[in-house]
Amino acid sequence: MSYEExxxxxxxxxxxxxxxxxxxxxxxxxxxEGVERLRSASTxxxxxxxxxxxxxxxxxxxxxxxxxxx
Amino acid sequence: xxxxxxxxxxxxDAPDLFDAPGAxxxxxxxxxxxxxxxxxxxxxxxxxxxxxxxxRTAKDIVExxxxxxxxxxxxxxxxxxxxxxWYFSLRDSMAxxxxxxxxxxxxxxxxxxxxxxxxxALGRMSVYPAHGEMHLIVMALEASGDGLWRKALDQSIKxxxxxxxxxxxxxxxxxxxxxxxxxxxxxxxxxxxDIIAVVKRRCPIVEIVVVPARVQGDGAARELVAAxxxxxxxxxxxxxxxxxxxxxxxxxxxxxxxxxxxxLAACAIPTISAVxxxxxxxxxxxxxxxxxxTPSAAAEAAVPVLADVRARLATRAVDLRVALERRAMRARRxxxxxxHDMRDALERLTARRRARLEIxxxxxxxxxxxxxxxxxxxxxxxxxxxxxxxxxxFERGRAFRLRLRxxxxxxxxxxxxxxxxxxxxxxxx
Numbered sequence: 001m002s003y004e005e006x007x008x009x010x011x012x013x014x015x016x017x018x019x020x021x022x023x024x025x026x027x028x029x030x031x032x033e034g035v036e037r038l039r040s041a042s043t044x045x046x047x048x049x050x051x052x053x054x055x056x057x058x059x060x061x062x063x064x065x066x067x068x069x070x
Numbered sequence: 071x072x073x074x075x076x077x078x079x080x081x082x083d084a085p086d087l088f089d090a091p092g093a094x095x096x097x098x099x100x101x102x103x104x105x106x107x108x109x110x111x112x113x114x115x116x117x118x119x120x121x122x123x124x125x126r127t128a129k130d131i132v133e134x135x136x137x138x139x140x141x142x143x144x145x146x147x148x149x150x151x152x153x154x155x156w157y158f159s160l161r162d163s164m165a166x167x168x169x170x171x172x173x174x175x176x177x178x179x180x181x182x183x184x185x186x187x188x189x190x191a192l193g194r195m196s197v198y199p200a201h202g203e204m205h206l207i208v209m210a211l212e213a214s215g216d217g218l219w220r221k222a223l224d225q226s227i228k229x230x231x232x233x234x235x236x237x238x239x240x241x242x243x244x245x246x247x248x249x250x251x252x253x254x255x256x257x258x259x260x261x262x263x264d265i266i267a268v269v270k271r272r273c274p275i276v277e278i279v280v281v282p283a284r285v286q287g288d289g290a291a292r293e294l295v296a297a298x299x300x301x302x303x304x305x306x307x308x309x310x311x312x313x314x315x316x317x318x319x320x321x322x323x324x325x326x327x328x329x330x331x332x333x334l335a336a337c338a339i340p341t342i343s344a345v346x347x348x349x350x351x352x353x354x355x356x357x358x359x360x361x362x363x364t365p366s367a368a369a370e371a372a373v374p375v376l377a378d379v380r381a382r383l384a385t386r387a388v389d390l391r392v393a394l395e396r397r398a399m400r401a402r403r404x405x406x407x408x409x410h411d412m413r414d415a416l417e418r419l420t421a422r423r424r425a426r427l428e429i430x431x432x433x434x435x436x437x438x439x440x441x442x443x444x445x446x447x448x449x450x451x452x453x454x455x456x457x458x459x460x461x462x463x464f465e466r467g468r469a470f471r472l473r474l475r476x477x478x479x480x481x482x483x484x485x486x487x488x489x490x491x492x493x494x495x496x497x498x499x
Contacts, residue, residue: 002247004247007247010390013390022397051277053278053280055252057300
């Protein structure tokens, strides 16, 4: 699940929670999901600093990421 | 285009150079010709020189006399040969000179000139010995007003437009929060350094994957196309930046190459073009999903500022809590309203019942024998509680009860007398 998807889902949940017709048990389920998504998105933002890599295509058409000497 | 190409010798003595231009130029080291005229040769009929000596001498003199020069004029009789050499003339209102442009030089131009086009040609004056004709060996050619570049670009734009590849509706949204971006550029260029610096500053958690390709010179278009296709096959990336830092128009021209633009249009990943130029828009800019003026600007468009993202997430956390609290508050209010309604209903029901009870009580009171007792009457009943209404029911010595207004009295019949004719006694049960 990408950060982008998590964020979009959280915003959808906030919007649905704001509607008048959302049932209370549904609202609670949404909130729980929202909290889970927040946790997931926060984790994504706490990733370690990424390295610069170089794309290498093997002879068989598969790919690997090599070390890049900038 | 400003740099003259490497010095190249004129074509050798291949006959009919201009009539049958298939002969490739054969470089030839300068040498002292055996048939060069010696001092005094040609001074008399006896020492007459050959025609070929004359034209070869003229060639040597002409080539020695002119440095490479820019010459302006109008192109006429343009005739490209299938081997890539171009033959044409340059003229003005007074004169005309034959020109040749070898394939290696012609290839560097984006498009051939048209007849009637005003151009400036950088060339070396020479003589074609076999014909004794002067010609200009053109190494570089510029049409006024960027004519050739414009022409090639216009043709490409026309084709891509016709195929719908420049349609604005084709533009895809570039990922706002990428985890990984690919950069198709020279691995040792300034563009890559700039992009890495910007990404590390703004959002260091984003991984940069370099997809190396030469971005200028021979083969650059081929390498760019291959690199873009490689990323497209790989797919495991959110955004592709394709570009290079600033340079001369010639350096940047590969980004106007139709093959590169087509590869970019076909790329499975959303693309950002980053060709370091200010004024012109390249073909790749037109095709890419997003155009950035410089590689740094491309990196800024590709990744968000991490601190902003964190702040936004914190705001969303608050939004979520507030939304739930609002929903809960609404629920509480609904509950209270319902409870209030119930209490009201209950009270109304109670009041109604009490009223009915009071009415019934009033009626009961009116009918009650107790009221009669209040006026001094007494009610007699036997041990079983049956009311005794006839004198005949009072047997002598029998115990009975008298109910008075405020209590009961136990009694026993002393005597009875009847005011009326004796009634038939009620059947004993």
